[in-house]
Amino acid sequence: MNRIISLNPGDKAVVERYAQSMDKAYKLKLLALGLTPGTEFTLVKTSPFGDPIEIELRGYRLSLRRHEAEGVLCSQ
Amino acid sequence: MFTIAVAGNPNCGKSALFNLLTDGRQKVGNWPGVTVDKKIGRIKHKNLDAKLVDLPGIYALDAWSEDERISRDYLLSGEPEFLLNILDSTNLERNLYLTTILQEMGVKMLVVLNMIDIAEKNRIGINLEQFEKELGSPVVAVSALRAGSKSIIINKIAELLKTDNKPSPVPVPSEIENASEENKDELLAEWRYKRIENIMAKTVKKGISAYAQSDKIDRIVMNKFFGIPIFLLTMYLLFWLTIHVSGVFIDFFDIAFGAIFVDGLRYVLTNINTPEVIISILADGVGAGIQTLSTFLPITFSLFFFIGLLESSGYMARAAFVMDKVMRTMGLPGKAFIPMLIGFGCSVPAIMATRNLENKRDRILSVFMVPFMSCGARLPVYILFTAAFFPSNAQNVIFALYVIGIVLAVATGLLLKGTVYKGSLAPFIMELPQYHTPQIKGAAINAMFRLKAFIKKSGRILIPIIAILGVLNSVGVLPAVGKSIAPVFSPIGISEENWQASVGLFSGLFAKESIIGTMNSLYSQGAEKEEDEEFSLVEKLGEAFVSIAENAKALGEKIKDPLGFELSEEDASLFENIRKAFNNSSAAAFAFLLFVLLYVPCLSAVAVAAREVGVVLVLLQSLYSTTLGWCLAVIFYQLVEGHSVPSIVAAALILPAMVLGIVFYARKSGRFSRS
Numbered sequence A: 001m002n003r004i005i006s007l008n009p010g011d012k013a014v015v016e017r018y019a020q021s022m023d024k025a026y027k028l029k030l031l032a033l034g035l036t037p038g039t040e041f042t043l044v045k046t047s048p049f050g051d052p053i054e055i056e057l058r059g060y061r062l063s064l065r066r067h068e069a070e071g072v073l074c075s076q
Numbered sequence B: 001m002f003t004i005a006v007a008g009n010p011n012c013g014k015s016a017l018f019n020l021l022t023d024g025r026q027k028v029g030n031w032p033g034v035t036v037d038k039k040i041g042r043i044k045h046k047n048l049d050a051k052l053v054d055l056p057g058i059y060a061l062d063a064w065s066e067d068e069r070i071s072r073d074y075l076l077s078g079e080p081e082f083l084l085n086i087l088d089s090t091n092l093e094r095n096l097y098l099t100t101i102l103q104e105m106g107v108k109m110l111v112v113l114n115m116i117d118i119a120e121k122n123r124i125g126i127n128l129e130q131f132e133k134e135l136g137s138p139v140v141a142v143s144a145l146r147a148g149s150k151s152i153i154i155n156k157i158a159e160l161l162k163t164d165n166k167p168s169p170v171p172v173p174s175e176i177e178n179a180s181e182e183n184k185d186e187l188l189a190e191w192r193y194k195r196i197e198n199i200m201a202k203t204v205k206k207g208i209s210a211y212a213q214s215d216k217i218d219r220i221v222m223n224k225f226f227g228i229p230i231f232l233l234t235m236y237l238l239f240w241l242t243i244h245v246s247g248v249f250i251d252f253f254d255i256a257f258g259a260i261f262v263d264g265l266r267y268v269l270t271n272i273n274t275p276e277v278i279i280s281i282l283a284d285g286v287g288a289g290i291q292t293l294s295t296f297l298p299i300t301f302s303l304f305f306f307i308g309l310l311e312s313s314g315y316m317a318r319a320a321f322v323m324d325k326v327m328r329t330m331g332l333p334g335k336a337f338i339p340m341l342i343g344f345g346c347s348v349p350a351i352m353a354t355r356n357l358e359n360k361r362d363r364i365l366s367v368f369m370v371p372f373m374s375c376g377a378r379l380p381v382y383i384l385f386t387a388a389f390f391p392s393n394a395q396n397v398i399f400a401l402y403v404i405g406i407v408l409a410v411a412t413g414l415l416l417k418g419t420v421y422k423g424s425l426a427p428f429i430m431e432l433p434q435y436h437t438p439q440i441k442g443a444a445i446n447a448m449f450r451l452k453a454f455i456k457k458s459g460r461i462l463i464p465i466i467a468i469l470g471v472l473n474s475v476g477v478l479p480a481v482g483k484s485i486a487p488v489f490s491p492i493g494i495s496e497e498n499w500q501a502s503v504g505l506f507s508g509l510f511a512k513e514s515i516i517g518t519m520n521s522l523y524s525q526g527a528e529k530e531e532d533e534e535f536s537l538v539e540k541l542g543e544a545f546v547s548i549a550e551n552a553k554a555l556g557e558k559i560k561d562p563l564g565f566e567l568s569e570e571d572a573s574l575f576e577n578i579r580k581a582f583n584n585s586s587a588a589a590f591a592f593l594l595f596v597l598l599y600v601p602c603l604s605a606v607a608v609a610a611r612e613v614g615v616v617l618v619l620l621q622s623l624y625s626t627t628l629g630w631c632l633a634v635i636f637y638q639l640v641e642g643h644s645v646p647s648i649v650a651a652a653l654i655l656p657a658m659v660l661g662i663v664f665y666a667r668k669s670g671r672f673s674r675s
């Protein structure tokens, strides 16, 4: 199991499931944005400080904070 | 009236289409989520006469998010009879998610594929007829940039309204409806996206990546090493341009508005034999209020103009992306750096800029922090005092004042974050837009809107207050006020004989730069008084126009010598007076500057802040910063020079008591709470 927190630019990952601890409102938002289980995404770039990050999925780009998205459990 | 709601993801071009359809104007920006208020317009066309309501940009209709709840409640209220669902054609998969939800609700709607011009350019092939059939809702493809899109949309709506069968809701499979609570959300989203993937696979041909161009720029702009220097440089440039461009026009407004509304009004009223009291109220009161307001126009306009340019270029979103990690330590999102930055220019537009923050908590926190940034009006006071008392290291003292302000802003942020706002920050979701050529016209329209809002809303509060104070001033009450409040300032080293300084602080409420002018005129009183010259409007207006040319010339010189500032000869006598009044005490002078930095931001700032977060919180902020300023000034002066233990103890007790009081009130009243 991999965590978004340890991905580097260029890395690909697939969403496996959401951690139980994840904030419900945030989880619903990420689901609406297309991070459904089975979805592949690529970490495209990070801010110069390393966080937030930008990922590409379903043909578009989305920015997230690493530690907030920690509950998105994925595999590489 | 027949009502149509407009719904879609942030940045899909809703505002642009809304403007096109209503022939009206609305803010068009690059921030996801710019549209927070409910905006209403009207379609007037030979085939359709209807009211149009712009919903906030949303991704779904969950009850958990405020914007989505607003939209959901509104759609279910029954008021809108028809819905325009706007989609970004270059990002169909995600945009269709909202469409599937609307279909499950059985809303009568038209799906509008916007930005079709970009989709065509990126060679995204959409088979429209088949797409419509697979989706099961009527569809049109348009570009908000093409004028013909208006009639395409309107004619299609008119056609759909002729038949009035409501679409039947798309059913959610029962195994998902009946799934356990913990899996349901995932299953439902997965099912919707499967449906979308299916439609897309059959009807949409993928184009070329739209990100290639922006990625090239970002490789430099967001680079690990260059990213931060580029950010700092851009902000410095933004700031420098704003201050200096507005600086060219500020005297024009001051002189011209003063000539018309103060001197001109007085002249006219005198000539028609108006009683002196009324002249005083109208000219020295209301007229002076309008004049004060007018001096804020150039800086407000130019700040929002340059920010609009940067926003439309796509860089502003990146700046927020870069700053996020830094701002987060204070419990604020990345884009909250914008009001802080603007605060170094002027608190008024800075506080107005807090509107771009989605959460109330972020807006309140920012309103508490912004006034600690040393604004442009405080700088002349710093310059004069440091030149008089610290001639050999004036720069360092001024720099220290800026740093103290920043440190206190951060401390305030941390204090509120640690006590009132214990909950974690709202999760951050953001899209970095593509880079575009900056839009000059759009930025100018935008800045005009901000300007009008400022005049309308702040004028209502500011002009009456300034009118009252102006009248008090003109009947000569101020020295008495100054003398009566002087004892309050004696612990910070301002003796009671130096009541002129108290009056200066009082007049600083209008605008902090007037502290110097007031003190100067009071110190030199008894000397020659300015002769009443014959009033000539033409001459004054001429003078106003000349000031633009002069300031522009001065700007040219400043570009050659960006850090230099000069003190004129007249200042020399003022130096003498100030040194005498402050008993040659540099400790008292610094304490005074500390207080100038921290006490109530000017009334204009208070007025705009009242509009953003309410009167009570603004009064609380004023109380907070003024008490803080007083206590710190007392402690500093008494430690260095006064050595009065009771004063130190009093200040050291008042400070924590005030902080505790505010925290206690904040928690009890719930006024600070999230919503």
Ligand SMILES: Nc1nc2c(ncn2[C@@H]2O[C@H](COP(=O)(O)OP(=O)(O)O)[C@@H](O)[C@H]2O)c(=O)[nH]1
Pocket: B008, B009, B010, B011, B012, B013, B014, B015, B016, B017, B027, B028, B029, B030, B031, B032, B033, B034, B035, B057, B114, B115, B116, B117, B118, B142, B143, B144, B145
């Ligand atoms: N090329 C192109 N740009 C568009 C179109 N519609 C909107 N835009 C631009 O896309 C950006 C976001 O539009 P806006 O109306 O603010 O989106 P909103 O957040 O949905 O209200 C703005 O810079 C618009 O000028 C379109 O059809 N074609």
Ligand SMILES: [Mg+2]
Pocket: B014, B015, B016, B027, B028, B029, B034, B035
């Ligand atoms: Mg909008």
